Amino acid sequence: MTAAVEIRGVTKRFDDVVAVDSVDLEIADGEFFALLGPSGCGKTTTLRMIAGLEFPTEGSIRIFGEEVGTLPPNKRPVNTVFQNYALFPHMSVLDNVSFGLRMKKVDKTDARAKSMKMIDLVQLGGMEGRKPSQLSGGQQQRVALARALVNEPKVLLLDEPLGALDLKLRQEMQTELKSLQRELGVSFVFVTHDQEEAMAMSDRIAVMHDGQLLQVGSPEEIYERPTNRFVADFIGQTNLIDATVEDDDHIILTNGTRLRAPSPHEPGTSVAMSLRPEAISIGPRGSVPDEHSATSLEGAVASVTYLGHAVDYSVKIGWIDLEVRGGATAGGQRFEAGDEVSVWWDRTSDWVVAD
Amino acid sequence: MSGGVRQLRGGTRSALSLNAALVYLFFYAPILLLIFYSFSDDDLVGRWGGFTLDWYRAFGRNDEVQSALSVSIRVALISTVVSVVLGTMAALALERYRFRGNRIFDALLYLPVIVPDVTMAVMMLLFFTWSIDVVNTSFGLSLGKGISTVALSHIAFSISFVSIVVRARLAGMTQTLEEAAQDLYASQWQAFRHVTLPLIMPGVIGGGLLALTLSLDDVVITQFAAGPGSTTLPVYVFGLIRRGVSPLINAVSVVMLAASVLLVLLSLLAQRARGGSVT
Known part of the structure; x- marks a missing residue:
């Protein structure tokens, strides 16, 4: 046609x-x-x-x-x-x-x-x-x-x-x-x-x-599935975390943390990992389910914004602030500023974009 | 002070009122005096000799006055039509297109507004004498100054005024309207005819009436550009004064004044018509 x-x-x-x-x-x-x-x-x-x-x-x-x-x-x-x-x-x-x-x-x-x-x-x-x-x-x-x-x-x-x-x-x-x-x-x-x-x-x-x-x-x-940093950032809200490709299945964050994240890019390429706030789960420190151990980070809640239908957390993970959106009632668990927490995500919900 | 209109103290207030009254007196006393004495039945300009319409009748009968009036009207009509067309085109070109030398043309177009009348008149005299000379010697003609040179000189200064008025109108009109017309299958000419022209019409009419007024009133430039048989009414009046004044010129002046006031009023009305924003 x-x-x-x-x-x-x-x-x-x-x-x-x-x-x-x-x-x-x-x-x-x-x-x-x-x-x-x-x-x-x-x-x-x-x-x-x-x-x-x-x-x-x-x-x-x-x-x-x-x-x-x-x-x-x-x-x-x-x-x-x-x-x-x-x-x-x-x-x-x-x-x-x-x-x-x-x-x-x-x-x-x-x-x-x-x-x-x-x-x-x-x-x-x-x-x-x-x-x-x-x-x-x-x-x-x-x-x-x-x-x-x-x-x-x-x-x-x-x-x-x-x-x-x-x-x-x-x-x-x-x-x-x-x-x-x-x-x-x-x-x-x-x-x-x-x-x-x-x-x-x-x-x-x-x-x-x-x-x-x-x-x-x-x-x-x-x-x-945004193809690059600009699109990921422009469309909706997202966390962009700088990293370098290690191999087909892993990336290394700028502080050396190694995470599982498949990417089509050559080893050594600088990339950014895009994580949507609603795709991130939050729980008390150490509560990460085993299957997510390679797709998790640890930090502390820096601020909490109550939205009614959801709660937005800003989680400080060393050198970055991660925006996390939690359900207001899901699991009943709520966190306060200063709480030590772990965050994790599904292997299919991260997405590596080229710079 | 809590905003609002400031209350003036008594002394200041009456001083300002007096000032305003004096200014208006200064403006309009001569006009009233002129009108008053144009009805006076006495051979001297400033002496009251009873009411008469004789001077207005003389105005109607006097051949010189009539011929001057006819020259004035012809010159005014020709120069208005030509300067409206050219001035509108210049306004469109300068407002709608970017071309090399745009800014220079822009500045040059306004020059005739600033140049003193006498300078303009001398320029015209020189230019016409010189160019008629050139044309006559190269083509073996014997042209001289006349109505056409007067009309040309009026066109030369009117274009600027027309284009200033039209541009003000154009500037308030987004070019998107013309684009929309073309998007709706109008050719460039149709877009101009159906969209641009109706929207700038108040400016075109206003500019035209301004040109008409300027042409009917001009003395200085006309005097230098005129030749035998092309004396306009204002030039004739000016000549009368030098030859010795008769109350006839009072009547002539009143008629000219009335015509000018009428034209200026029409021009203002036209510019105000559909005066709202054109976006």
Whole structure:
């Protein structure tokens, strides 16, 4: 099957700055795809190149097999929902939504009927005569969606579409966007810096940093099997412990402690071991079950944060602080600051990442 | 002091009020005087001889005044249309595109606003004399200064004002709107026509009315750029004063004043219309 969007060796330079650095990416038809990264990582530039608002310095971009590298935006079968919606302030909701159809010279009655249907679909029926300034943020967001979707794009591009909404509205719109996407079956390519949003909504996520594509995968893959330190750190909360690879099955921490941890890296490579706080068990000193003896450390509780459904411990283990999340009730055992404890984890829950 | 408006002590307060009153008196007394004496039935400019509309009738009948008025209007219309188009284009180029020498063009565009009128007038005189000379000798023509040179000189200073007003409007409008239009299948021209132009229209109209006012009022530059048969109304009035004053110029001045005030008011209204943010 042809990919909805195929990006091959795309680089974008602005004068001396490399905004996007030889990125390869394939987005499947009907996929909800997130471009995730901190600001300035090149995710928006990548999106703008798909839209045609920027042209790549090098490389090729295909939409359903057709090369679009330097086609202007009005010649591409994609539409964009802009970050601050970019609604035309001098036009009514209806005129905004029907703008694309009017530019494509669609018959006036058809354009109107289609636009009204789309306005209903995004639950703005009855508001078609209003100006954007008379709408709330959430409603403006829906107009922006309707204005793009009414053109039946082959790919819908969304640039931080929920960034300007408050938390509650954002969560509602997440669900709504997701179900809208399932209903329409169109690929959504979605730029965000919010990793939780990306995890909650996407089929696949591409993590970008400094113009480079670091990892592409399902939310589970990215969370549980990050390929490098940046991804591990950026996605969710994690403990990163510096180490050196000893052999296939062992690593040595910087203080000489030897731990079992399988890694695909060559002996002698500096790596980091990523341990999610919720994957670590905590117990009184010396209570480590035998099967975990090679995946455990000893320390003392430095601080305790009670969260209601869980308890966060910061455990001082010599040279590092380890964040551990314990169940508030599990086992009934709770620890206080200063308690001597042992921590251990399952052999499958650690993950060694390259620097 | 607990914030809020500071209460002035009695003495300061009345001194400030007096000051304000004097300033307004100074502004408007001459205008009122002018209007008052334009209705005076006496051959001397500053003597009251009973109410009459004769001077306004004379204004309507006097051929010289009429021809000067027609020149003024023609020059104003031509220079306004041309400077609105060019000034808007300059504003768009400077605000929307980055090109080599951008900043230099930017600074140069505002120069005519700063250059003193007399300097500008001398420059124009020199430039027109010289270039007409060059054109005449190289093509064997016998062109001279006239309405077109006056219009050209007005265009030269109006462009700056138009582009300042239009740019202020453009600066408040995000470029994303144009990108959104293009993303929705508009060509660059359609994006300009349907999105950019309607949004900067108050600025364009405001700039145009400003250009019209400036052109109708200008004396100094026009005097240097004008040739035979291209005397504008303000230049004519200026000439009248030197030849000996008749109350006719009171009437002419009142008419010009009214026209200018009307244009400035329209310009302000246009800039305020849909004046909210354009983001």
